[in-house]
Amino acid sequence: MKRYLFLAACLLNFQYPAVFSQNLPPVFSADTLAEKDQRVRQYLSPVRIVWQSDRSGKGIIDAENLLRPGTGQADLVHKNFCTLKSTDDQYPGLVLDFGKEIQGGIQLVTDQPADHRPIKIRLRFGESVSEAMSEIDTVSGATNDHAMRDIITEVPWLGVAQIGNTGFRFVRIDLVDSGRELQLKEARAIFEYRDIAYLGSFKSSDNRLNQIFNTGAYTVHLNMQQFLWDGIKRDRLVWVGDMHPEIMTINSVFGKNEVVNKSLDQARDITPLPGWMNGISAYSMWWVLIHRDLYKYQGDLPYLRKQQKYLVELLDLLMSKTKDNKEALDGTRFLDWPSSENPKAIHAGLHAMMIMTLDAGAELCTILDEPAQAKKCRDASTNLKLYVPDANGSKQAAALLALSGIVAAQKANSEVLAVDGCARMSTFYGYYMLQARAKAGDYQGAMDCIRNYWGGMLDMGATTFWEDFDLDWTKNAAPITEIVPDGKDDIHGDFGAYCYKNLRHSLCHGWASGPTSWLSEHVLGVSVLEPGCKSIRVQPHLGDLTWVEGTFPTPFGVVKIRHEKTADGSIKSQIDAPKGVKVVR
Template sequence: MPKRVIWKTEGIDAQVENEEILLEKRSGQITLDTGNACRLTNNGNRAGLLLDFGVELHGGIQILAWKGGNGKTRLRVRFGESAMEAMSELGENNSTNDHAIRDQEVEVSFMGMSEVGNTGFRFVRIDLLDEASFVDLKSIRAVFIYQDIEYKGSFRSNDDLLNNIWQTGAYTVHLNMQNYLWDGIKRDRLVWIGDMHPETSTIQSVFGYDDSVPRSLDLIRDETKIPGWMNGIPSYSMWWILIQKDWYMQNGNVEYLKEQKDYLLSLLSFLDSFILENGRNTTPNPFIDWPSTSNTKAVDAGVHSLLILAMEAGAMLCKELDESLLAERYLESAALLRKYVPEHGQSKQAAALMSLAGLVDKNSINEEVLSIDGAKDISTFLGYYVLKARVHAGDIIGSLETIREYWGGMLSLGATTFWEDFDVEWLQDAAKIDEVVTEDDSKVDVHGTYGDHCYIKYRHSLCHGWASGPTAWLSEFVLGIRIIEAGCKTIEIKPMLGDLDWVEGTYPTPKGNIFVRHELKVEGVVKSYIEAPKGIKVRCPQDAEVIVKNH
């Protein structure tokens, strides 16, 4: 049910009466007894109202109409991920129907139940279109389309903001786990392999396994014949290898890995052909993320780093596939690539990837680039790798502060899922996304004002899976759960609490959930309690008090 009515037309010429009944819990069945109805009446102008369902949803709405002026009536239904998007006209501030229809006219019959929409939304505006008419509504309910699956992973600490960020990242990806793994539920309902890596990392931390991942990996594999590039982007073919490696480490499915062998070996050989004798990488059409596109040095450095990581991941998979000679070959290719050290162009995204690829000193790059100005100049997609690079340099407190500032900044604007893009500078004078902003208002409509590239203003997706990185990061580095052996057969527990007093949570493995609780004691000693399922070997830090229970 809607949580509140944000706005309605006022005046005798466009009346909305009894709108509060739409907030009541009612059956989804139309009845002969008309009872207490919300009435929209047109007496010269169009009556309308704006509903807030309280949280981002994927699906549509069900409209139950008791009666009206002509046996059936026309309504205009506008969905929005922000209140202002739902209030917009098509074309206004880049408001679109791209990928999913979010602004449409529908006919509803009286004594009828009509379902409308299949998109991502939190807000819905309803307008009565017929002149000199009325409609009596019993209810307007959300039709939620999602996978009803268990959140096996969890995260709790003494910091409620971090807890909320972990949960929001998990929910963001959950909504995008449809038949395939999408990037966004409103716009970008596509399988973008590169964008998937933060999403699959989150899925591993929250759900462990889901069919949408191999289904999506195989879809793009089968649609991309070598010498083609996945999604038309060479770096995305590299990301496919990285996802395959991480997915294998999580789930340990050797049979699935064997199904990838022919394509994987062909792709590795193809990528290897773009490495020059001096270690330079010559893959065409370099791309790492949208905010970095104008920084040529950053893009080249980022792709070069990704290729190193992909060759190393490919070597590891070759070894698992009993291709030891190829494994050695691609490790040598990675070593050759490291002989050439590109410039990062002062880009945090590129610098982070260079750090993770071992091209630069992790401590120096953190001090000189990554930690400068906190959350400024990071992106929702590659911000995950900035966090990974910073924590590898031991900057756990700085990483936590960046998460609070950047992803917490979205929450402060009313977000219930994480966005395709964000900049902390947007916070200045910003209205929350559940507010209606007028021309005379001093506040800024963030959704209708900012954005860039393919996500300008209302086209901007406010539920984008690639922004979920902190969920996976908090599980890996704060809970400290890292996979050492494929299938989670061996797990290392190495918590980093930073400025937290305590943290606890679960992590899914093929054998069952691991539970950990870490408490900061005197002189910085961390006391850990660990429960691991039978068949899981746990490595623990020597300075922690540990209890391991097999169950």
């Protein structure tokens, strides 16, 4: 099967590891180990040296040797290594670039200086160069929250050390003790990921859109660790709301994957009712919406039945949180961070979400042979639709109002969503803004927004999409790949708000992957009509593109599609679907 880890393979030129044996060594019994890790490791050599403290040839010698392909094995040859020498007042350091954001740590292979004692070093991992160069202080916002990224440790004489577990692209290595010599043979990144096929793909006449699709897919792939995380640097948690765009990307690119069910079940199991998942009422609603969409794409009825008792009770809880045909949800009232200071927008968004959730609940209860509960959900939704709250200028709220059907999508688009281009967008709710614009028929406007907003991160050196972003940040900013020169803004260290101020800002956040599934659904044109993809509609919207081609994963196999715009503007399509998938055009 053709596999391509997109830019990771191209830029870093790594090979896939061999499949490991499923058998335990004979000294273990089957119940000895609690869990088998589904991830693999790949070791990556750096692609460049960004910075070094000394270029005189005294403190740092032959640094370029670190760019050689490594083996991870110390040896007695005593050549092709980098030497770092400290004095009483000089402590050499350098910054390595591994070419692309990854999740994992670093492997250091040492040689054999005369002094056999372990050598103390400082490691700083960074999603940007500025983060790798930073101090943990109250100025830049750099932290060791959630994952250790600033570490003082020791490495052995003539040996190997593997250190770190975080999200990064850059690593700074410094000697800590004076009068020491570090002979560093190798410094390789340890890339931890799930070795899964990219079944869904997108390629068009616009390479910028192609790169955005691939970057969104890769962003989510990195977050498919033991559980489905929101970010690989922070918060490394199962945030249920954040998971919805991620799972839509997984459905569109990877197909069925055990990390999804595992994470959804973990959120359910640690949240006994009447508690809200993650303490946020909207996140319990997202759990319902995720199950509706997951069943639509995967058609796994036995798994859905495992949710039945909790689902029915959760829907009862939600219906109890209404008053006078309005949502009256308690718990943390939250859509996303940029809308968090607009209580009218939060109310409008939660009201719309309540309608969307009850509609989804009615669908699921019908499938699960719960006709009475399905009727209760439909009746409650009908009553809530009698009231239409004001979005109060919020694109987040306007998008949800349009998607819930209580505000015409064309009205929401012309009055709020399309106003001022990409201003007042967010990487999380940007997905729902794109969905609402598609519902309004504004496919070209949505595509332009994808190019400008998500493409703006690429212009700043991103290889994964960020927790939040504002195009205004880029006006005088240096990219994340370089030391920030005087007179320029630090795109990572100078911006951000709420929980993502300055360098604490996550530059790999799965909730930002919305364009990937959006392009698959609306430009390649694939939407699911029957659960498990037994029936799909292929209805492309090419906008200003001349052609688009790609693949879409289903439980029956991969659908292959190509659309070309003819001279008269009509679309010529070629569709190859596996047996079991009915295609409606």
